[in-house]
């Protein structure tokens with residue numbers, strides 16, 4: 070098919086994932102109306118080896134790339150379809166972003182049941198990675214609040230999938246990395262909020278075990294908990310950080326902040342800008358600043374849930390080489406030791422990141438066969454791409470996760486070793502039966518080759 | 520409708536509602552509780568828009584599946600719509616087509632098609648709607664037409680489209696002159712620059728001059744609240760077009776545009 074300016078035609082476009090390690094040419098179609106999708110999918114499957122639905126490309130890994138095939142960019146399918154103000158159930162097209170939903174819902178006293186650390190992800194992306202947020206111990210994953218989905222398979226058939234209708238396909242599609250077909254729309258149950266503000270507390274901690282004590286004590290009374298860790302500190306300071314916990318404030322207005330982000334990183338700064346020294350200095354300063362500021366405050370939901378959304382293209386900060394994210398979850402019984410060990414590896418390597426995030430997951434069962442969240446502790450790290458040196462550190466971390474019986478988050482990890490994937494996700498073999506024969510991604514090809 | 524009721528929540532007719540910029544604009548109007556009549560030529564897609572606009576807060580949304588060029592009974596259609604909506608307070612003309620200039624270079628049918636969609640049919644709809652606006656009780660019933668910077672100077676890559684849009688701009692300018700005598704009705708021309716929509720999807724549409732439909736919609740809604748009759752969207756095109764218009768032909772002719 071050639072580019073003819075009509076919606077639905079596949080065009081040549083370069084795409085890369087949020088980690089920016091790889092930039093690849095793709096055939097891209099961007100349908101704007103639901104009635105176009107069938108022809109696009111069927112046509113795409115005939116002309117190219119495989120297809121994949123994609124959203125806003127906020128996944129760091131190769132799970133949102135399909136360079137030997139075609140992708141259907143769903144972001145123009147961004148309409149609200151129906152809303153029931155009594156039950157809070159919103160039916161929405163899959164390409165709508167979480168920001169589109171908040172813009173509509175917050176003034177009406179509703180919020181997302183759970184949200185990842187950025188509002189610039191689509192509903193389809195949030196379902197396909199079964200994303201989690203700071204309230205996992207209460208709410209579980211995003212998929213726990215999805216009532217049903219419209220799914221189009223490569224043969225052009227539209228299926229309705231839910232816990233009652235095609236339940237196996239529902240479990241495969243939630244967290245299914247886009248491989249079971251194209252999600253057209255979702256029914257999502259929103260939660261009521263009394264205001265758009267969060268009453269939060271920041272508490273400094275000085276070790277991994279102090280973190281776990283705080284997390285344990287906070288889970289009952291706080292809906293949202295998360296911690297930032299200084300991953301370059303060593304010795305006595307190992308595992309120090311700032312624990313933050315909060316609840317929706319009972320008082321205050323129901324208002325959105327403006328969507329536009331004023332700050333932007335317009336081009337790649339030299340890689341030097343982010344060297345070991347600057348990261349260490351940042352971590353040190355950040356810890357001191359927050360320690361000094363510790364205490365209670367009421368903040369708008371934006372800075373609480375989405376601090377990075379304030380800077381557009383923040384991922385350029387890591388320079389042209391891009392960066393790796395690394396997120397693991399380890400079971401509760403070994404969480405303290407495994408977390409301390411991973412932090413020791415990172416600190417020892419000196420390749421730390423700004424954004425080390427530590428959180429405990431609760432017991433709410435994830436609905437998807439490949440959902441990442443499981444009871445225990447999750448640690449998210451990022452590392453500027455320094456080639457071999459970085460990859461070696463990541464495999465040392467892999468060993469810790471493996472020994473602990475944990476697993477890694479496919480959305481975040483562009484080099485997740487296949488053995489580790491199959492070991493970490495025992496339902497993955499069952500999942501394979503539900504993969505649409507014409508859907509694939511760079512990630513999936515790596516996994517089935519390995 | 521009483522004098523204080525603001526235009527944005529009035530009864531608004533959108534010709535070419537399926538255009539990318541029209542849809543973005545309609546979403547903003549829905550947020551103001553507007554009552555919208557959507558005209559386009561695909562019923563199912565109009566219904567997709569209608570559902571969305573209702574959820575977003577539009578007080579009333581009606582769909583009209585009409586081919587805006589082929590329709591032979593324009594005045595009758597308008598009177599049916601006005602009857603169902605209880606009147607018309609504003610008309611927004613969004614539909615249009617870029618056409619294919621390389622074909623139009625030699626093919627009179629393509630030239631005619633481009634002129635019909637962007638000019639002839641548009642000025643007919645506009646003329647036919649004036650009596651309904653006269654009957655509206657809004658403070659300033661308004662016609663807003665989306666024209667193009669391409670209408671400011673002919674150039675080889677799209678002069679048929681440019682001529683049609685230029686004609687539309689002059690027509691709207693004349694209408695604004697006509698309305699100025701009485702001061703109640705308004706005729707507003709939007710000279711739009713590059714927007715990332717289906718119309719331009721085949722172009723390399725990345726760069727500092729390109730804006731999203733949502734940005735164009737913000738500007739258009741803002742313009743509906745203001746006085747004035749000719750606006751560039753985004754505003755900086757006023758200066759670009761000033762430079763383009765004042766470039767002497769012996770230089771302009773050497774530039775591939």
Ligand SMILES: Cc1cc2nc3c(=O)[nH]c(=O)nc-3n(C[C@H](O)[C@H](O)[C@H](O)COP(=O)(O)OP(=O)(O)OC[C@H]3O[C@@H](n4cnc5c(N)ncnc54)[C@H](O)[C@@H]3O)c2cc1C
Pocket residue numbers: 087121122123124125126127128129132133143163164184185186187189190191192193194195197198199200201202245246247248250251252253377480
């Ligand atoms: C700053 C930042 C913070 C983040 N914080 C968190 C966090 O706290 N918790 C968390 O869980 N994640 C987090 N993430 C990851 C992010 O939430 C996920 O990667 C999310 O899936 C991205 O959605 P997207 O719309 O960008 O989808 P993409 O990245 O484009 O695609 C993601 C996956 O969804 C599939 N997909 C997308 N749309 C469809 C569709 N319509 N039908 C079928 N499949 C589809 C794709 O095939 C792909 O497998 C964060 C990311 C960033 C950049």
Ligand SMILES: NC(=O)c1ccc[n+]([C@@H]2O[C@H](COP(=O)([O-])OP(=O)(O)OC[C@H]3O[C@@H](n4cnc5c(N)ncnc54)[C@H](OP(=O)(O)O)[C@@H]3O)[C@@H](O)[C@H]2O)c1
Pocket residue numbers: 535536537538539540541558559560561585586587588589612613614615616617636665666667668710711712713714715716717718719
């Ligand atoms: N995008 C730009 O860069 C740009 C720049 C300057 C000016 N403009 C003008 O802005 C306006 C909006 O365009 P856009 O950018 O939003 O592009 P668009 O999404 O392609 O919208 C054009 C719309 O016009 C409709 N249309 C064409 N002929 C029709 C007919 N006979 N009957 C009913 N509907 C008809 C099309 O409907 P179908 O899908 O049914 O054909 C389409 O929905 C147009 O007038 C355009 O000329 C655009």
